[in-house]
Amino acid sequence: MHQHVFIVEDDPNIRDIVKAYLIKEGYDVSVVGDAESAWAYAEKKQPDMWILDIMLPGMDGYELCKRIRQISEVPIIIISAKDEEVDKILGLELGSDDYLTKPFSPRELVARVKRLFKRTQPKETESVQTDAVTVGDLSINHKERRVFWQDEEIDVTSKEYDLLYHLVKNENRAFSREELLTLVWGDDYFGSDRAVDDLIKRLRKKMDGVPLETVWGYGYRLRQDEAE
Template sequence: MRQHIFIVEDDPNIREIVKAYLVKEGYEVSVVGDAESAWAYAEKQQPDMWILDIMLPGMDGYELCKRIRQTSEVPIIIISAKDEEVDKILGLELGSDDYLTKPFSPRELVARVKRLFRRLQPLETKSIQAATIEVGSLVINHNERRVFWHGNEVDVTSKEYDLIYHLVRNENRAFSREELLTLVWGDDYFGSDRAVDDLVKRLRKKMDGVPLETVWGYGYRLRQEEAT
């Protein structure tokens, strides 16, 4: 079954060019020119990936990204003419997985689409670590990508899971923010390390007392002993 990508872009030339490149790569592609139409579709069915422009008539791409992320963890790529760091950070904090600035090469967008889909392949097929990892009251079922804190399952996003998984696998090791950016977003990500701080903040809120420590001026680590 072909993966379905939904493009929300008000410039008909851009959306048709991007659609043509993605269709050539074997993807099923739908396009609309406004966020309201896209949201009406999303309420009924989610595609396998969203590509969102920011500057849209009516509801903007940031608001659409926020709404999608409230109900779905499918990958979201934001494309925008805005190249300010604050705009990229906002997009990432609202839940996007990547941010591409206009003008861009359609081939680069296709490469990023492929990279995101590769990272979402079922991890149990990659002949890697044990299925269950425990650090005190924190338990991760890696094959199912599920997190448990004091016996209760925690609802985490894909990036929250990736971050806590890497920290659990390396308990007591301090990771720099730059290392965590690469582990969670990939080595071709160029953005602020505030994205890491935001993930940590959300995990601490969801797991009160989790021994996720700040290493001041450097990054974070997960202690073996639980916080009191």
């Protein structure tokens, strides 16, 4: 069964080109030109990935992203003609996993789709020993990409998961914001390191008391006391 990508874009030319490229790569693709139609679909069923334009008639892409994130953790890529840093940060704060600025190469978008799917679906050949990692009350099943805090499963986005997994694997090690940006977004990300702060804030909100410690002026670490 092919992975299903849903594109919400009001420009028919961009819509058709992106759709053609993704179909060529073997994906099932649905397209609509407005957020209201996309939301009607989302309330009934979720695709495997969303690609959302920001400037849409009626409800904008930010609001649609926010609504989708309230009911689903599937990957979301935002595309927009806006290139202001605040717009990128807003998209990430609302739960998107990546942000691409127009004009963009369809090949670049396809590459990001592939990379995001790869990150959210680990290879079956991963070592069994690395499937589960536990630090105190926090446990991660890496093969299934599931997070448990105090025996309760927590819904996290793919970026939240990637950041948390790197910190859990390296408990007590301090990572700089720049290191975490590269580990989670890749070395081709040139946005603000505020994106890291936002992920930490979201994780702390979802897991009250989780020992994600701020290393002032540097970055973050997952703190695990020796006595534990």
